[in-house]
Amino acid sequence: xxxxxxxxxxxxxxxxxxxxxxxxxxxxxxxxxxxxxxxxxxxxxxxxxxxxxxxxxxxxxxxxxxxxxxxxxxxxxxxxxxxxxxxxxxxxxxxxxxxxxxxxxxxxxxxxxxxxxxxxxxxxxxxxxxxxxxxxxxxxxxxxx
Amino acid sequence: xxxxxxxxxxxxxxxxxxxxxxxxxxxxxxxxxxxxxxxxxxxxxxxxxxxxxxxxxxxxxxxxxxxxxxxxxxxxxxxxxxxxxxxxxxxxxxxxxxxxxxxxxxxxxxxxxxxxxxxxxxxxxxxxxxxxxxxxxxxxxxxxx
DNA sequence: ATAATAAAAGACATTTTTATCTTTTATTAT
DNA sequence: ATAATAAAAGATAAAAATGTCTTTTATTAT
Ligand code: FES
Ligand code: FES
Numbered sequence: 408x409x410x411x412x413x414x415x416x417x418x419x420x421x422x423x424x425x426x427x428x429x430x431x432x433x434x435x436x437x438x439x440x441x442x443x444x445x446x447x448x449x450x451x452x453x454x455x456x457x458x459x460x461x462x463x464x465x466x467x468x469x470x471x472x473x474x475x476x477x478x479x480x481x482x483x484x485x486x487x488x489x490x491x492x493x494x495x496x497x498x499x500x501x502x503x504x505x506x507x508x509x510x511x512x513x514x515x516x517x518x519x520x521x522x523x524x525x526x527x528x529x530x531x532x533x534x535x536x537x538x539x540x541x542x543x544x545x546x547x548x549x550x551x552x
Numbered sequence: 553x554x555x556x557x558x559x560x561x562x563x564x565x566x567x568x569x570x571x572x573x574x575x576x577x578x579x580x581x582x583x584x585x586x587x588x589x590x591x592x593x594x595x596x597x598x599x600x601x602x603x604x605x606x607x608x609x610x611x612x613x614x615x616x617x618x619x620x621x622x623x624x625x626x627x628x629x630x631x632x633x634x635x636x637x638x639x640x641x642x643x644x645x646x647x648x649x650x651x652x653x654x655x656x657x658x659x660x661x662x663x664x665x666x667x668x669x670x671x672x673x674x675x676x677x678x679x680x681x682x683x684x685x686x687x688x689x690x691x692x693x694x695x696x697x
Numbered sequence: 698a699t700a701a702t703a704a705a706a707g708a709c710a711t712t713t714t715t716a717t718c719t720t721t722t723a724t725t726a727t
Numbered sequence: 728a729t730a731a732t733a734a735a736a737g738a739t740a741a742a743a744a745t746g747t748c749t750t751t752t753a754t755t756a757t
Contacts, residue, residue, distance in 0.1 A: 408638075408743095409645045410555060410669075413715065416649030423660055436733065450716050456735060469724025470732045493553075500554045504561030506697045515568055515684040515693045519675045524555075526671060530664045539660040548660045552651045553713095558745065581703065595746050601705060614754025615702045 410527075415492045418454050420444040420550045422488055425464060425474050426481055426536050427543040434473030445551045454492065461491050481537030489531055498528045555672075560637045563599050565589040565695045567633050570609060570619050571626055571681050572688040579618030590696045599637065606636050626682030634676055643673045 409416070424444050428435040437455065441448035455474055459466045463483070466474045489497065501508035502520035510517065542548045554561070569589050573580040582600065586593035600619060604611045608628065611619045634642065646653035647665035655662065687693045 408557070408714095409641060409649060410647060411649075412553070413649065416647075419661075420648055420659075434733095438733090447716055449718070452734075453716095453736090459734085466734060467724070468722075468732080468734045470726065472724065472733050474734085496554060502555055502561075503565055503695070504554060504556075504558065505694070512694045512697060514565075514695065515687065516564075516679070517693070519679065523668065523672045523675060527668045530668060534661070534664065542660065548662070549650075549657045550648070550659065552657060553744095579703095583703095592746055594748070597704075598706090598746095604704085611704060612754070613702080613704045613752075615756065617703050617754065619704085 410497070411489065412493055414454055415489060417444065417446040417451050418458060418488050418492045419485065421446065421451060421455060422458070422464060422476075422485075422536055423539055423543065424550050426476050427540045429473075429475035430481075430537075430540050432475075434467065434471065434475045436473040440474065443551060458488070458491060463487055463491055476536065481535065483536055484532045485534040485536060486528065486531040488536070498524065555642070556634065557638055559599055560634055562589065562591040562596050563603060563633050563637045564630065565591065566596060566600060567603070567609060567621075567630075567681055568684055568688065569695050571621050572685045574618075574620035575626075575682075575685050577620075579612065579616065579620045581618040585619065588696060603633070603636060608632055608636055621681065626680065628681055629677045630679040630681060631673065631676035633681070643669065 411419070421440050421444055424440055425435055428439075437448060437452050440446075440455075441451050444451075455464060455466070458464045459474070462480075464474055464480060465477055466472070486498070489495075499508065501514055502516045502524070503514040505514050508514075508517065508521075514520075539548055543550070556564075566585050566589055569585055570580055573584075582593060582597050585591075585600075586596050589596075600609060600611070603609045604619070607625075609619055609625060610622055611617070631643075634640075644653065646659055647661045647669070648659040650659050653659075653662065653666075659665075684693055688695070
């Protein structure tokens with residue numbers, strides 16, 4: 408596994424895809440999302456249900472329904488998605504799994520790890536969910552290979 | 553879970569502990585290691601067996617036996633432990649789980665993620681297994697809380 | 698040689714993550 | 728009102744990670 412869980416990877420890819428697809432005010436269905444980000448449909452459905460409950464994405468049932476993002480969703484940092492799915496542990500926990508991470512009684516990696524962890528956090532906090540819509544349109548970046 | 557798997561966290565803590573304890577040429581047993589790094593004894597045993605097979609740590613059976621590190625082990629980078637346990641994926645895989653990570657058809661996070669990932673790798677490659685022995689002796693850093 | 702020691706190995710159990718399938722509920726269009 | 732649509736929810740299952748216990752093998756000291 409990578410830095411993030413599979414669940415989290417699917418969540419981020421899906422959110423980017425929904426952002427791009429619904430910038431015009433439309434909605435996009437779970438089936439289309441799953442196909443385009445290469446994820447298991449029903450598993451992704453659960454993830455999106457949760458993100459919807461938490462207000463990170465929007466959804467409407469019925470014909471012409473589907474998932475979409477409002478302006479406020481688009482402007483939120485990507486870190487919101489990670490926190491919602493994996494919890495904020497990745498931004499706070501000790502790299503060696505000690506019960507707490509602090510500069511009092513630090514683990515051997517604390518100093519260096521803090522730097523990497525903070526950079527990861529800063530990166531994810533400064534990226535917004537909507538900021539890749541253009542690049543996705545142009546095919547400069549992709550969500551599937 | 554954090555950046556690394558539980559397995560990997562135990563492995564790194566254990567390796568640091570063995571390094572410190574056996575700097576004088578002695579050996580340390582699985583029981584003592586497990587207690588001092590706060591890990592499940594038999595689970596850790598499996599991990600250390602594997603590290604031993606891979607030559608990252610040394611072991612001898614029987615009375616006065618146990619685990620230890622030779623000079624060459626002590627000078628190896630910590631990244632060796634991570635690669636042995638979790639595989640090198642953490643240093644190479646796409647942050648969003650795409651099948652491959654490359655600047656051709658990158659995912660949206662590629663550019664920023666590459667930076668963080670490389671810093672993590674550089675950090676783990678420049679830290680040696682033996683380099684915290686002194687700090688551990690002095691209690692400046694700890695492996696258990 | 699024998700007994701004691703400690704890692705290696707094997708078998709098994711639990712928990713968490715990841716995945717699939719079915720039924721229900723809300724919404725829309727007719 | 729009715730039928731069609733699509734997400735929400737529920738039930739199960741497979742796979743992987745994590746954890747426990749027992750038996751075997753190698754080594755050492757006597
Ligand atoms: S104590 Fe381990 S990273 Fe801070
Ligand atoms: S393609 Fe995603 S991190 Fe490189």
